[in-house]
Amino acid sequence: MNIGVFLSAADLSEQYTEPAREFGKLLGAGGHTLVWGGSDVGLMKVLADSVQEAGGRLVGVSVEFLQAKARAGADEMIVTPDLARRKAELLRLSDALVVMVGGTGTLDEATEILELKKHGLHAKPVVLLNSAGFYDGLELQLRRMDAEGFLPLPLSQLVYVAQDGADALAYLQEQL
Template identity: 60%
Template sequence: MNITVFCSAADLDDRYTAPARDFARALGAHGHTLVWGGSHAGLMGVLADEAKAAGAKLVGISVEMLRHKAYRGADELITAADLPERKTLLFQRADAIVVLVGGLGTLDEVTEVLELKKHGLHDKPVVLLDTDGFYDGMRTQLERMESEGFLPRPVRELVRFAADGEEALRYAEGGV
């Protein structure tokens, strides 16, 4: 499978990098391809290094303005003209989407993917690896949207929340 991962390019402490490493090792061990933002920086670099060491193929999709941070060891590296094009390419290459911790860019990516899924424009698994309760607020907001009638589908049909990398991968592979 091509598993697209949205995550931060920031340098983060071990409480965030350790679960990302576990996920990346599992992804590689299961023979999947990592499709990600193509950066060597921060959590993106940690993810790519660990996935590659575990035998995963790497497909990086960088963006022109961040070309200087492109991961040199990718099996395939694509440079998009801008962030919207990169987001489209990341989505198109995905069989499943896993979201690790991240900032506004990650939030933008996951909300667009969920909006498309809400409208039935795709049925790819979307999984948030809820490291250290990072996505608790998002889960609460989505549940409120569901309970108050803002979502035409149950939250559980749109996105799964995983406690660790193995569970995230299981959901991405279509497991329950």
């Protein structure tokens, strides 16, 4: 599988780097390809290192203004002119999408992917990887949106919330 992952490029604590490392090992050992933002810094680097060390393939999708931070050792690196095209290219190249911990950029990517799925513009599985309870608040908000009729399809068809990488990968393998 080509698994697209949205996540932070920040240097983060072990409560977030260890789940990224574990998920990367699972992806690589399973022979999967990581499709990610292409950065060789922070959590993006931790994930890419783990995938590559476990034998997986790396396809980066960077953006012109971040090209200096792109991973030189990726199997493939695509550079887009702006963030909108970067998101579109990540979606195009991925069989499934996983949202890991991140800031406003990751949240933007997650909500756009969910919005596109909600409108039937893609049917790819989407997983929120809820490391250290990071997405507890977002999960609560999504459940409220579902319960109060803001979503045109059941939340269970829109996104799956996984507590760890093994759970996320098992779900994706069931879906594809």
